[in-house]
Amino acid sequence: MENVWTDSGVDVEALLSARLAPAFAVVAGADVDPAIRRSQHADYQSDAALALARQLGRGPREIAEQVVSHARLDDVCSSVAIAGAGFINLTVSPHVLGQMLASLVEGARLGVPEVPV
Secondary structure, three states: OOOOEEOOEEOHHHHHHHHHHHHHHHHHOOOOOOOEEEOOOOOEEEOHHHHHHHHHOOOHHHHHHHHHHHOOOOOOEEEEEEEOOOEEEEEEOHHHHHHHHHHHHHOOOOOOOOOOO
């Protein structure tokens, strides 16, 4: 996996962003922030295709489909779905969640960051 480990484990948002950013760049022809955030419909969601659609003058769902086809997510996500107008819903795989938990258990502080005093 990319270098997305922090003192308290893996930064899943950073990992998903690192995987989606190159795919958005291919589709847009320029750097695009994937705008990863928590979702009520999956673990995470990207709505960047909606904003990009206005810039490119194309449908957001079409852009989302192209982004997903270029993204390397199969080892991170158990499910990648395009919903509504062009939201990309991302469900993190149980394997990745297990790796994250295992890394937290191995740490002396069990993933809890130190609080400066």
